[in-house]
Amino acid sequence: MPLDPDPAIFRAVASAIVPEAAALDEQGWHDLNQVVEALLRDRPESLKRQLRIFLRAIQWLPVVRYGRPFTRLHPAARQRVLAHLQNDRIQKVRVGFCGLRTIVLAGYYGRRQAAQAIGYAASPRGWEALR
Amino acid sequence: MTTGERTYDIVIVGSGAGGGTVAQELSPLCRQGLRIAVLEKGPRLRDEEFTGRELEMAGALYEDGGGFLTADGAMTIAFGCAYGGSTVVYTGTSMLPPERVIRRWDVPGLTHADLDCRARKFMAENNAHLVEDGLINENNKLFVEGCRKLNYDVQQFPVNIKGCRGSSLCNLGCPNQAKQGTDRVQLPRAERNGVEVVTRCQALRVGEKTLAVRVAAKPAGAKGDPSPWEPGDYQIEAKIIVLCAGAVNTPALLLRSGMGRSLPRLGYGFTSHPAFIIVGEHAHPITNFVGHPKSYYVDQFAESEHFVLETCMYFPFITAKSLAGFGEPHSAFMRAFPRLQMILVLACDEADGYNRVGIDKAGRPVVHYRFQHEAIRGLIRGAITSAKILFAAGAVRVHMPVARDTTIEARDAARLEEIEAAAEFQPGKVPVSAAHPQGGCGMGSGPSNSVTDSYGRVHGLPWLYVADASLFPNSLEINPYVTIMALADRVAQRIREEVPALL
Numbered sequence: 001m002p003l004d005p006d007p008a009i010f011r012a013v014a015s016a017i018v019p020e021a022a023a024l025d026e027q028g029w030h031d032l033n034q035v036v037e038a039l040l041r042d043r044p045e046s047l048k049r050q051l052r053i054f055l056r057a058i059q060w061l062p063v064v065r066y067g068r069p070f071t072r073l074h075p076a077a078r079q080r081v082l083a084h085l086q087n088d089r090i091q092k093v094r095v096g097f098c099g100l101r102t103i104v105l106a107g108y109y110g111r112r113q114a115a116q117a118i119g120y121a122a123s124p125r126g127w128e129a130l131r
Numbered sequence: 132m133t134t135g136e137r138t139y140d141i142v143i144v145g146s147g148a149g150g151g152t153v154a155q156e157l158s159p160l161c162r163q164g165l166r167i168a169v170l171e172k173g174p175r176l177r178d179e180e181f182t183g184r185e186l187e188m189a190g191a192l193y194e195d196g197g198g199f200l201t202a203d204g205a206m207t208i209a210f211g212c213a214y215g216g217s218t219v220v221y222t223g224t225s226m227l228p229p230e231r232v233i234r235r236w237d238v239p240g241l242t243h244a245d246l247d248c249r250a251r252k253f254m255a256e257n258n259a260h261l262v263e264d265g266l267i268n269e270n271n272k273l274f275v276e277g278c279r280k281l282n283y284d285v286q287q288f289p290v291n292i293k294g295c296r297g298s299s300l301c302n303l304g305c306p307n308q309a310k311q312g313t314d315r316v317q318l319p320r321a322e323r324n325g326v327e328v329v330t331r332c333q334a335l336r337v338g339e340k341t342l343a344v345r346v347a348a349k350p351a352g353a354k355g356d357p358s359p360w361e362p363g364d365y366q367i368e369a370k371i372i373v374l375c376a377g378a379v380n381t382p383a384l385l386l387r388s389g390m391g392r393s394l395p396r397l398g399y400g401f402t403s404h405p406a407f408i409i410v411g412e413h414a415h416p417i418t419n420f421v422g423h424p425k426s427y428y429v430d431q432f433a434e435s436e437h438f439v440l441e442t443c444m445y446f447p448f449i450t451a452k453s454l455a456g457f458g459e460p461h462s463a464f465m466r467a468f469p470r471l472q473m474i475l476v477l478a479c480d481e482a483d484g485y486n487r488v489g490i491d492k493a494g495r496p497v498v499h500y501r502f503q504h505e506a507i508r509g510l511i512r513g514a515i516t517s518a519k520i521l522f523a524a525g526a527v528r529v530h531m532p533v534a535r536d537t538t539i540e541a542r543d544a545a546r547l548e549e550i551e552a553a554a555e556f557q558p559g560k561v562p563v564s565a566a567h568p569q570g571g572c573g574m575g576s577g578p579s580n581s582v583t584d585s586y587g588r589v590h591g592l593p594w595l596y597v598a599d600a601s602l603f604p605n606s607l608e609i610n611p612y613v614t615i616m617a618l619a620d621r622v623a624q625r626i627r628e629e630v631p632a633l634l
Contacts, residue, residue, distance in 0.1 A: 017457040035186060039196065079458050086456070086560055094559030095204035102198070102452050109447040109465070110186045119469040120447050122420040124183050124306035126297030127266070130421050 003036060003051055003103070009059045012071045014104045016078040020117070021108050032107040039106050051103065054096045058085070135365045139166045140634055141626070142342055142369035144334045144384070146171040147216020148615040149599035149622075150375030151313025152253070154321035154328075156623030160630065161325030168367075169321070170332040170344060172376070174355025175214035181306040185446040188303035191354040192220050197449075199379070201500040202489075205558035206405060208498060208565045210377055213304075213355075214330055215314025217377070218612060222301040222425040223290040223310045224441075225259035227251070228607065228614040231434070236604050238574045240585035249617035257291035257311040259613075266297060268422030273413075273472050274442045275427055277524030283516075284431045288441075288610075290423060297422040299444055331358035332365075334376065335494075337388040340594050342367040370634050371594050371626060373587075374572075375619065378403075378601040382488040382571030383496035385582075385589075393591060394582050398488040400573040401498065402606040403565035404477040405506055408443060408453045409514050410530040411521030416469040419444050425475075432516065433479055433608050437509030440517055443475040453562050455532035463538070464530050472521055476513030477566070478506040482605045488571045498568075507556045510563070515551045518544070532561050567611050572597045573604035587622035594633055598622040 003010050011029065015022040024032065040048055059070045062081050066073055070081060085097040108114055115121075123129035141157060143150045146169050154169050161167055176191065189197045194212040201208065211217035227250050233243040278285035295309040308315060322328060335343045348362040349355065374381045382398040391397050424444040433439050445453065447468070454461055464471070480486070480503050489497045511533050518529045522544040529539045533554040539547075575581025578590045587602055589595040598619040600611055607614055626633075 017461075018451075019459055019462055038190070039186070043195075082457060087557070091203065091205065091557075091559050094557060098559050098562065099204065101457055105451040106186065106448050109451045112184075115185075115447045118447060118465050119416075120420055122183065122299050122446070124181075124296070124298045124300065126295075126299065126307075126421055128296060130418070 003040070003055060008071050009055055012078065013055065013058055013082070013100065014108065016075065016082055017101055017104045018108045028113070031111050031113070035110040036103055036107040039103065050096065051100060054100055058082075134363060135361070136368070137365055138368045139168045140369065141165065141167045141371045141373065142367055143167070143169045143373045143375055144342070145216060145375035145377060145380070145599060146214055146313060146318055146328065147211060147375065147377060147599065148218050148313060148612040149619040150216065150373070151218065151317035151321070152616045152619035153373050153375060153598050153623045154326050155317035156620055157626060158321040158324035158326045160627070165634070167325070168327045168329055169318070170334060171214055171328060171330045172333045173211070173213035173330065174349070174353065175328070175330045176304070176355045178308055180354045181304045181308075183298060183300040183303050183306045185303060185448050192304050194379075201498045203500070203558070205502075206500060206563045206565055208379065208403060208568055210379065210568055214328065215312045215318065218312030219304050219314050220302050221312070221610070221612060222423070223292050223312070224288040224425055224610045225254050225257065225291050225613050226288070226609045227254070228617065229609060232608055238585045238604060239576050241574065245621070246614065246617045249620045250613045252620070253613055253616040254289065257316055258293045259289040259291045261287050261289055262292070262295070262423050262426055266295070266422060267426050268297070268419060269417035270419040270424070270444050270472050271422070271426040271442045273417065273524040274474065274520060277520035278429055280523040281519055283429050283520070285427050285429050287427055288425060290425070292423065295423060299420050299422060299424045301424060303446065329358060329360055330356065332360065334384055335387070337372060337374070337384060337595065340369060340372070342369060342372060371596070373596045373598050373622065373626070375597070375599040377599050378568035378571050379488055379496045379498060381597055381599055381601045383490050383494070385572070386488070386490045387494035394578055394589070396573060396578070396580060397582050398571050399484070400482040400570035400604060401486045401488050401500070402480050402482050402569050402603070404567045405480060405502065405510065405563050405565045406475055406477045407510065407514070407532055407561065407563050408445065408450070409474045409476060409517035409521065409532070410454065410464055411472045411518075411524070411526030412464060412467045412528050413470045413472060413525060414527050417472060419469070419471060419473070430609065432512070436512045437479045437505045438513030438516070439477045439479065439608070440513060440520070441475045441477065443473050445473065453564065454530055455561055456537050460538050472524065472526060474517040474520060476510055476517055478509035478513065479606055479608045480506040482570055482573070502556070502558055511551060511554045511556060514554070515547050518547055567600070567607075569600045569603040569607060569611060570605070572601035574602050575604060586625035587618065588625065593629070596622050596626060
């Protein structure tokens with residue numbers, strides 16, 4: 001089950017956390033979502049629920065300040081919204097953002113294509129693979 | 132679900148540094164006809180299943196995939212859950228117990244000389260040695276270079292490897308079976324001597340010389356062999372029970388068995404090494420994801436400033452998770468991966484009256500953890516010291532998780548003290564992951580100050596022993612596995628002496 005029924009919200013948040021994600025094609029998003037789903041599969045339902053609520057809050061909180069939801073903000077404003085959550089005075093909010101950030105980073109960097117793109121090429125063959 | 136009954140003379144819960152050692156040291160008793168079983172919650176993987184792929188291996192070998200969260204969600208704790216426990220996923224760094232720490236523990240009947248002697252036995256058994264120069268990568272060499280320029284006392288880790296090919300994948304389980312963990316040395320020897328190992332078997336409760344356990348089915352598509360027992364619940368009778376499930380799961384098991392009332396210190400005294408990485412970017416690629424990842428350390432600041440520095444090299448996701456922030460500054464470091472040098476900052480925390488292992492309503496372990504002032508200072512001081520080392524080694528910029536602007540350019544290296552003064556540590560914002568969970572069943576003289584005696588015997592229960600890192604009455608301050616083995620060896624010796632009386 002995806003983190004949010006509206007994929008646009010997750011994609012907007014993910015692209016703000018990892019700007020390179022904005023360039024993913026449909027297959028790339030599919031792969032990313034699969035990693036996220038696998039990661040959350042055995043996690044308690046309460047945790048998944050909290051993440052969904054947090055994602056929804058990110059979508060609608062900007063309406064108060066910017067007059068529009070997160071998905072309709074320009075990239076710089078999206079960065080500001082997320083920075084505000086990351087630095088929030090309330091620890092639970094910071095922890096919630098950290099959890100969402102972790103999920104996004106796992107989804108993006110957990111894909112083999114992302115590892116290749118950043119030049120990570122560890123091999124079980126170790127030094128031999130380098131020669 | 133099957134409901135079965137089993138009977139053993141000795142049951143060992145857990146197969147890591149503690150359980151593997153106890154299993155090996157007691158296994159000669161099998162020749163005298165004693166029945167001994169090791170119960171391991173995690174799976175037993177076949178050699179070819181160690182692929183080095185990050186999320187796949189983390190999910191197969193770690194509790195909660197390596198993301199076990201503290202109660203407030205501000206820190207993750209990494210520990211293994213597989214045949215071999217955390218010895219499958221450590222880097223093999225083999226350290227003797229420090230004399231000053233053992234003296235400060237002040238456990239009646241426990242001497243440094245005794246522990247040291249036992250620890251050396253396991254160092255030799257596990258082939259702990261210094262990696263030869265030709266196999267050291269630039270990530271490690273640059274650390275040494277930076278430390279020497281700053282006159283820091285840099286030291287090399289002995290590591291317990293045999294036939295290492297330098298995959299750098301130690302923390303994902305060595306794909307070449309080079310690391311000499313209990314899965315490679317002690318458990319196979321114990322099994323050859325007749326000890327049974329039951330994987331995917333979780334201990335639910337301890338009763339009077341009994342254990343209630345649950346054997347899980349192998350999930351579809353999961354790694355590892357199925358359990359040798361049919362899935363289901365079992366009641367096991369055992370004359371001696373030895374708990375080696377680690378500093379999170381052993382106290383939790385005793386708590387859900389209702390032993391908190393008679394053992395008021397149960398769960399208390401929990402410590403760990405809260406840690407984060409400091410990353411430096413060099414102008415040119417360096418060898419970093421090849422070679423043994425953890426060859427050197429600096430511990431001269433452990434006593435005075437509460438931190439230890441170690442070389443390290445992680446994988447894409449865990450690196451991304453460990454860097455603070457998000458967006459372009461974060462991505463810029465990730466794109467520089469082949470040019471990254473990494474240092475792990477480990478804070479040395481102290482047992483206090485708050486940090487502890489508890490259980491939730493369902494009996495699952497909950498770690499209540501609050502960052503102590505000294506640990507926060509240790510992380511900040513360690514971060515600044517690491518940045519100095521990285522710049523001294525030639526890094527052009529450094530990622531600083533505790534600074535407002537997390538990217539520090541080399542031209543600002545002279546401002547590091549100023550950056551330290553303005554540094555801030557907000558739990559939940561700065562990504563902290565702890566290794567080496569310790570305590571919760573501390574050794575001591577009686578129930579008012581401890582859970583066990585110096586031989587791991589639970590106060591008031593002569594048939595129940597603990598033999599893992601939960602025995603530590605306070606932080607060990609270093610990588611703990613050799614000390615755990617030394618303590619487990621003591622426990623096994625005492626059990627051998629007590630066998631005639633207990634069986």
